[in-house]
């Protein structure tokens with residue numbers, strides 16, 4: 001094995017030390033760079049973009065059917081989770097059906113532009129807003145990393161409509177351009193100009209972690225189901241502790257991309273190691 005002599009520590013910090021387990025970041029099916037350029041222009045301007053009809057009706061129905069048996073009847077524990085909202089966590093352990101959202105090539109292509117290689121899945125959950133639920137408090141997803149704004153986003157998120165999203169059933173509310181704000185909170189005028197992410201089932205809202213948003217109020221008599229995948233920089237802590245909530249047997253059933261996103265990956269030179277070695281060794285029989 002070639003011996004690495006560290007003369008300059010910054011060289012060491014940037015070195016990809018893995019040999020057998022070299023990173024698979026960026027190796028998903030290619031996406032037309034012109035398409036990604038167009039989507040990124042919208043993300044940079046508004047903080048979000050809607051990917052219309054990314055999934056077919058069959059794919060969406062498959063996700064709904066896979067999720068439904070796992071929902072408990074109990075509702076959110078606070079007004080942020082929503083007293084009238086059902087949430088399902090540790091989705092990968094329960095079903096692989098939603099991996100297709102988390103590792104969709106168009107979404108990975110956008111994340112490749114926004115975040116450092118080997119970014120992580122921060123959480124994957126299903127959110128089912130029940131009739132009569134109030135609007136969720138507006139927030140931005142990377143707020144729990146206490147780093148002063150304005151700054152680049154430390155993560156990004158997707159919200160996939162399983163049901164059609166309408167203003168009446170609680171489509172996610174967004175404040176366009178709020179990703180560029182400093183540390184200020186939204187005032188009444190900002191809240192008044194928040195717009196609902198109205199989109200048909202199978203579409204995906206993609207937004208950066210600095211964008212102010214929140215679930216809308218559901219004034220209909222039907223629930224509003226979505227799946228959301230959130231991602232973070234490779235050196236940020238994931239919200240869900242996937243190494244504890246997703247069994248190794250389950251991870252072995254996942255693709256290379258999902259394994260990397262769940263945390264079976266290294267941020268150079270060695271963040272994420274297990275006993276000094278690459279975590280993917282744990283997936284070997």
Ligand SMILES: O=C(O)CCC(=O)C(=O)O
Pocket residue numbers: 080127136159170171172173213214215216226
């Ligand atoms: O359900 C939604 O539309 C948004 C949910 C959300 O932003 C959250 O729970 O953090």
